[in-house]
Amino acid sequence: MQTMMKTLLATSAALAVLLSAEAKAAPITVADPGYATAQGTAYVVKVLLEEQLGKEVEAVKAxxxxxxxxxxxxxxxxxxIWTDVWLPNQKALVDQYATEDGKVKLAANSYAGTQGYCTTKATADAHGIHSVFDLSDPAKAAVFSADGKGRGKIWIGAAGWLSTNIETVRARDYGFADFFDLQTTDEAVATADLDAAVKAxxxxxxxxxxxxxxxxxxxxxxxEEPKHDDAAWTFVEPSDPNWLEKSSIKSAYKDAAIHIAxxxxxxxxxxxxxxxxxKVTFTTDEVSKLAYAIAVDGKTxxxxxxxxxxxxxxxxxxWIGN
Structure with a gap:
């Protein structure tokens, strides 16, 4: 009996050590979505936790x-950890997962984000394209076609971005969807297209x-767009098979609040x-500079x-102080 008890105790102790080692070996994980702004904030958090708290942190591509x-x-x-929670873009997900009794916490701090449509200033001035409603002019839409004569091409975001679904609605409701091919590609592809267009x-x-x-x-x-109006902004999540028909958006975005979850x-x-x-938060300018260092200067x-x-x-x- 005494031998058996010693064996059980030794086994229990070994198991406890093993479980402790496994728990210790599991790193904290932070999402890396592949675009420079979110990579900047994600890796600041990663390095901060490693250097200041001695944690093991791993960036996960998603x-x-x-x-x-x-x-x-x-x-x-x-x-x-997810460092790029844009509200109101991700509001439905926050409402679903980050409720008071939910399994995700939304940090209180945030910084400002803006959204809209951009072209180069040279193109805007040369062709008189300064308002979103200019895009419903077939001649102005053709400026953005391959040969300057056909349907234009407009990038509305990457697949998997919630804003891409919103942009599909806005293109229709602003009246220019019929004059453009709505492109959904990775942001790196869109940026390469922009760079090529600027050079050409x-x-x-x-x-x-x-x-x-x-x-x-x-x-x-x-x-330019109509100022944000809650009454002109109805977006139904794509989980509803009739989401596009039920959605209606005819004003600009409200300035976003960007949080950590x-x-x-x-x-x-x-x-x-x-x-x-x-405690961690940023300014819009700080994140732009981080993104510039990654996407333009070529730093990891x-x-x-x-x-x-x-x-x-x-x-x-x-951030670290009490």
Whole structure:
């Protein structure tokens, strides 16, 4: 009996050590959606937690916003932190997953984001294209075609972005969808098209948002739109098979508030991390500069984050301090 008890105790102790090692080995995960603005904030958080709290943090590639939220909500460690929650764009997901009793926490702090349609200033001035309603003129739409004569091309976002669905509605309700091919490609492809158009002196138009490195890289003009009106903004989620018919949007976006979200399991297992995430925030200009360092200067997201943190010790002290 005594031998058996010793064996059981030894087994239990070994199991406890194993479980402890497994728990310790699991890194905190932060979503990397592949575009520079969100990479900038994600890697700042990653490096911050590593350098200041001694945590092991892993960036996880995930390009679909709904998939990121589903992973957060599972609380299984697939994604613990998401640094690019745009409201109102992601409001339906926040309402679904980040309720008071939900499995995702939304940090209170936020910074401002803007959204709209951009073309180059040279194109806008040359062809008198300054308002979103100019796009419903077939001759002006043709400026953005391959040969300057046919249907225009407008980038409305990447597949998986919630704003891309919103832009599909806006293109219809602003009256220009019939004169354009609505393109959904990765942002890197859209940026390459913009760069080629600028170098060739041709027209380019598309969805744009700030903070973004392109505002520092090119002379862009944001087209005029009717001021945001809640009464003119009805968007039904694509989970409804009739979402497009039920949606109606005839005004500009409200300025966005960009938050950090994190899993409740992370808050429970690492309250020190949650406390820091509640303090982390940025300015629109800071994120644009981070994105510029990544997308234009060619730094890796981690290099850009380390350089930014080193240059902003007072900000870091405010995030980490009690």
């Amino acid at each position: 390009s679909s916003v709904p998939v990121i939220w589903e992973a957060l909500n599972r609380n299984g460690g697939e994604i613990d 002196g041709k027209g380019w138009i598309g969805y744009c948002y700030g903070p973004h490195q392109n505002f520092a890289r090119y002379e862009l003009e944001v087209l 994190y899993s409740k399991s992370l808050a429970d297992s690492a309250p020190d991390v949650a406390a820091v995430l509640e 997201p981690e290099e850009a984050a380390r350089a930014w943190l080193a240059a902003n010790p007072d900000v870091v002290a405010g």
